Amino acid sequence: MIVVGVGGMGSAAAYHLAARGQRVLALEQHTLAHGFGSSHGLTRIIRLAYFEDPSYVPLLRRAFALWRALGEGMDEPLLHVTGGLDVGRAGSVVFEGSRRSCVEHGLPHEVLDAGQLAARFPGWTPPSDALAVYQPDAGFLTPERCILAHAAAAQAHGAIIHTGERLRSYTAAHGSVRVETDRGVYTAAQLVLTAGPWMADVAPVLAPVLVAERQMLGWFDVSDHAAFTPAAFPVFVFEAEEGTFYGFPEYDVPGFKIGKYHHRAEAVHPDRMDRRCTPDDEHVLREAVTRYFPGADGALRSSAACLFTNTPDEHFIIDRAPDAPEVLLVSPCSGHGFKFCSVIGEVCADLVVDGRTAHDISRFRLSRFAL
Ligand code: BEZ
DSSP: OEEEOOSHHHHHHHHHHHHTTOOOEEEESSOTTOSSSSSOSSOEEEOSSOTTOGGGHHHHHHHHHHHHHHHTTOSSOSEEEOOEEEEEOTTOHHHHHHHHHHHHHTOOOEEEEHHHHHHHOTTOOOOTTOEEEEETTOEEEOHHHHHHHHHHHHHHTTOEEEESOOEEEEEEETTEEEEEESSOEEEESOEEEOOGGGHHHHOGGGGGGOEEEEEEEEEEOOSOGGGGSTTTOOEEEEEETTEEEEEEOOBSBSSEEEEETTTTOOBOOTTSOOOSOOHHHHHHHHHHHHHHOGGGOSOEEEEEEEEEEEOTTSOOOEEEETTEEEEEEEOOOTTOOGGGHHHHHHHHHIIIIISOOSSOOGGGOGGGSOO
């Protein structure tokens, strides 16, 4: 089997395939855990109370279990539990969606009003009409370490990983795929494409439904460190009047990390986007920091650009290529996929080895789009 793109999804796919006894060649155009795609930034939210749709919750339960298994025995866990807050007004997508997932799946949770939120989590200065779902199992993953862990586990099962090798083209026919890169030619029975924001390049059939979008993350200096530790400050998604923000406690590097979904709505190509944080970028994030997290309204310590690869309905794509059943298309994930990498790796192995999976991935079929 050949896997193209060894980021969050590809490293997990390589591991699960190799662990099932498959011969795996995984090709990555950059280095492992690079910062040019959608699988970096030191921390990534993982949460069970999925406001996007309750149907994701069973996949999330399995994702949590697989991340824990992958991190077993490591000095530092891959998954840090902080609890999670999904905040918005009554009727908002984030608050109502999160509560619905909790109720439908019997997840432990509490509903807090603005006063309770501020009293319990002093980093917050929420609007007076805010409501929050607090779900204690949420937290963050350390994405670069997750990729390295999956890659090492894949290699321990015999997978071969080439870095600095870029896909040029592939042709599939009669149960075989021929893959040409800038360093060689390979053949395999199946090809798994996990190319994140490069998917429209490597699988042009998807181009009509994909938009790669520039994102910016900022780490802001904190004056009140005690309020922003992982023990005191849950990860959050907050649907505010300025847009929907997400954030993290201080971890690993100084600063409170915050981003805004669909930051400045800029469609880009991953090889040609501006990765600097401009004053306009900083303004988008600082507006929320000043108003809702004043204890973190210090200097912008650092920033990172990354990408969402959006589908029209912002749900994932996991399906066979319409023109080539030997090719499995995995990702894009519309910005919210990293937490699922562990279980999507398992799904890839199910589909490649058994031709089917017990996980419900019906939502991710390509047939929902007119291609
Ligand atoms: C998430 O929690 O799923 C998420 C956070 C930030 C950006 C996109 C998704």
